[in-house]
Amino acid sequence: MEAPFFDMKGDSYVCQGCVGNETLYQEIERDGEINDCSYCNRNDLHCVTLHSLARRVAPVYEQLVSEVEHEPEFDDDSDTVEWVQRGESPTQIISDMIESSEFSVAEDIVEYLSSVSSSDDLARGLYEASNDVFEVRVPENQNLRYA
Numbered sequence: 001m002e003a004p005f006f007d008m009k010g011d012s013y014v015c016q017g018c019v020g021n022e023t024l025y026q027e028i029e030r031d032g033e034i035n036d037c038s039y040c041n042r043n044d045l046h047c048v049t050l051h052s053l054a055r056r057v058a059p060v061y062e063q064l065v066s067e068v069e070h071e072p073e074f075d076d077d078s079d080t081v082e083w084v085q086r087g088e089s090p091t092q093i094i095s096d097m098i099e100s101s102e103f104s105v106a107e108d109i110v111e112y113l114s115s116v117s118s119s120d121d122l123a124r125g126l127y128e129a130s131n132d133v134f135e136v137r138v139p140e141n142q143n144l145r146y147a
């Protein structure tokens with residue numbers, strides 16, 4: 001039998017109530033342990049560790065995210081054109097993906113994934129909190145993302 005994906009050893013716990021996405025919610029309900037949530041401070045809910053939730057979300061995020069196209073930005077006062085990228089930060093995107101009401105859950109996920117991917121330049125760029133150049137293309141249906 002396969003070991004449960006989520007582990008229960010760690011400092012921070014995230015409860016099912018802090019994760020609005022239906023698929024993740026049900027996984028936390030199924031595999032989580034009753035604990036006190038470190039984020040919303042509610043007690044006796046199904047919880048998983050922040051780190052295991054991060055590892056659950058990471059491959060989905062890495063598969064779906066891409067950099068936005070550069071677009072021209074015209075300066076009225078001069079003839080110069082600047083090419084800029086107007087996207088979102090990893091934290092915003094992960095917050096949307098897990099549909100969390102607590103923004104700090106996404107912040108901690110990004111911080112953790114940034115720290116564990118530090119030997120891999122490409123992956124680290126994906127978790128650079130100040131890199132607001134990303135977008136999620138497909139799929140629109142939130143729950144298909146985790147299949």
Ligand SMILES: [Zn+2]
Nearest residue numbers: 015018037040
């Ligand atoms: Zn919570």
